[in-house]
Amino acid sequence: MHTGALGDYDALRRARLDHAATVARLVRNDLRDRESTLALVEKEAPALWVHHVGYTTNYTQPDFDWIGALETTALPLSFLYPVFRECGASVIVTGTDQEYGASDHLNREEDVCRPNTPYGPSKLAEGAAARQLSLLHAVPTRLARVYLPFGRLDNPRKLLPQLIEALREGRTMDLSAGEQRRDFLGIADLCAAYIALANDMGRTMFDIFNVSSGEPTQLRTLLETLSDEMGADRALLNFGALPMRPGEPPLSCGDASKARDLLGWQARPLARAISEDLLA
Numbered sequence: 001m002h003t004g005a006l007g008d009y010d011a012l013r014r015a016r017l018d019h020a021a022t023v024a025r026l027v028r029n030d031l032r033d034r035e036s037t038l039a040l041v042e043k044e045a046p047a048l049w050v051h052h053v054g055y056t057t058n059y060t061q062p063d064f065d066w067i068g069a070l071e072t073t074a075l076p077l078s079f080l081y082p083v084f085r086e087c088g089a090s091v092i093v094t095g096t097d098q099e100y101g102a103s104d105h106l107n108r109e110e111d112v113c114r115p116n117t118p119y120g121p122s123k124l125a126e127g128a129a130a131r132q133l134s135l136l137h138a139v140p141t142r143l144a145r146v147y148l149p150f151g152r153l154d155n156p157r158k159l160l161p162q163l164i165e166a167l168r169e170g171r172t173m174d175l176s177a178g179e180q181r182r183d184f185l186g187i188a189d190l191c192a193a194y195i196a197l198a199n200d201m202g203r204t205m206f207d208i209f210n211v212s213s214g215e216p217t218q219l220r221t222l223l224e225t226l227s228d229e230m231g232a233d234r235a236l237l238n239f240g241a242l243p244m245r246p247g248e249p250p251l252s253c254g255d256a257s258k259a260r261d262l263l264g265w266q267a268r269p270l271a272r273a274i275s276e277d278l279l280a
Contacts, residue, residue, distance in 0.1 A: 012153050019153075031076045038083060045087040048198050051077065051130070052094040056119060060247070064118035073126040081133040090201040092194060093130045095145040096123045097183065097212070102249040106216070109145070109208045109258055116247065131206050140201035144193065147212040147254050151187030151277040160278065163223060167232040174241035178220030183212045183253040186273025196263040203262070213267040214256030222270065229274050 020026060029040050031053065041049075053076075055069035077093075084091060098120035100107040115121050127143045134141035154161050166173040193211045200207070220239060227234050259265045267273070 009156055012156065016153050032071050034076075034079055037076060038079060041080060041083045041087070046089050048092065049080070049084060049089050050092045050094070050194065051126075052092075053126075054094070054096070054119075055122065059119035060117045062118070064122075066118070066122065069119070069122035070125060073122060074129040077126070077129050077133055081137045081139055084139045085137040089139065090198065091130065091134065091139055091141040092197050093127060093141065093143045095127050095143050095208075096120065097145060097147045097210075097252055097254060099124045099127065099145060100252075100254075103251060105251075106214065106253050106255040107145075107210065108255045109210060116249070127208070134206040138205065140204075141206050142197040142200060143206075143208045144197060144211045145208065145254065146190065147183035147185050147210070147252070149185045149187050149190045150273075160226065163226065163237075164230070164278065167227060167230050167236055170233075170236070172236050172238050174238045175223065176219075176242045176244050177240045178223060179218060179250070180244070180248055181216040181218050181251045181253065182222075183215070184217055184222055184270060184273075185211065185213050185267055186277040188277050189213075189267040189273060193259065193263070193265050196259070196265040200263055207262075209259045209263065210254030210256055211259065212254030212256045213270070214254065214260075215267075215270070216251060216253035217270060222274075225271055226274055226278070229271065229279055 017026060027040065029036055031037055051073075053073045055065070055072045057068075058064050081091075083089075096119070097107070098117050099113045099115055100111060101114040101116045101120060103111075113120075113124055115124060130141050130143060133139070150160050156162065156165075163173055190211060193209075197209065223237055224234055227237060256266065268276075
């Protein structure tokens, strides 16, 4: 793997925290520590809790740590919801497109979920716990099944940061054929969706929303659009030089009509999101 200007992930994490600290007070806490977590929530009495939690170590592999995943994501909800009820909080839980599994159509919120990676069932269990606890304790909750967000300060090991660095340096980058179709979402759209979800809490106790563009985009198209927006030479995109990853589904995209109709939220066109969220 090439590691250049984007290679220091710790520096990017620091930059994220520095930016967040300009608009929020940061507190470090381990959700798995029941006593410290309860003390934090009781002290802060939040009006809204965003449970943006994931356990992704070896998330596609057979040795995925199920116990560690559930202890990190689902288990804390069991002792948090009674406190949420007492302080009058609402909750947003971050889910994932991987809860659905492989599909030949746009995923709808009412679809039966058949996840095909170990990570998917762990998040599905988290969402199921949130639903049961929401209804039990009368705490308004929204589950956001988030598709593939992108933006500045992203993990440098991901494809788009590596490609941006290669194109800026004029280097060729080896890629798969790029035929898989995915649902890509600019980070600003994701933030706007969470605001819309927070404003939806009075409608019903629990609901699920795809946070998605609703537009299946071929990976090749995304990368070519990025190259064009940068004014780079498409010839640097060496499509077909690498094999497709094993188990890579040809399609993963969420039907976004429910979020549009009930929340009034819709993602921007892809080219605009690339320009404003990645390259500005």
